[in-house]
Amino acid sequence: xxxxxxxxxxxxxxxxxxxxxxxxxxxxxMKPLQGVSxxxxxxxxxxxxxxxxxxCKLTLTLxxxxxxxxxxxxxxxxxxxxxxxxxxxxxxxxxxxxxEFKCQAGAQVMSVNVLNRVAY
Numbered sequence: 001x002x003x004x005x006x007x008x009x010x011x012x013x014x015x016x017x018x019x020x021x022x023x024x025x026x027x028x029x030m031k032p033l034q035g036v037s038x039x040x041x042x043x044x045x046x047x048x049x050x051x052x053x054x055x056c057k058l059t060l061t062l063x064x065x066x067x068x069x070x071x072x073x074x075x076x077x078x079x080x081x082x083x084x085x086x087x088x089x090x091x092x093x094x095x096x097x098x099x100e101f102k103c104q105a106g107a108q109v110m111s112v113n114v115l116n117r118v119a120y
Contacts, residue, residue: 028111029112
């Protein structure tokens with residue numbers, strides 16, 4: 001329980017430190033160890049990456065947005081994935097949004113796009 005509260009608070013705190021926010025359809029770039037945060041519907045995402053053996057080692061944490069300091073029952077998920085230079089990693093949400101992370105420039109830059117998915 002205490003770990004969950006700390007995780008939620010750390011995500012919220014990290015989001016206030018980055019000063020970078022991604023909006024749907026708006027791309028941003030990040031450098032190694034530069035954290036970025038953004039809202040995706042009812043979730044808050046915080047991400048950063050490390051340059052590792054010519055790939056971007058991306059860490060993404062998703063948590064529910066805290067409402068009125070109520071953290072009971074909130075969940076968070078953290079995942080790490082290696083993205084090769086020139087490749088893209090996609091993460092989809094149940095709310096119809098998509099996160100697109102692309103490793104670029106010798107694994108020294110990663111671009112992030114929040115996209116609204118549209119059904120065909």
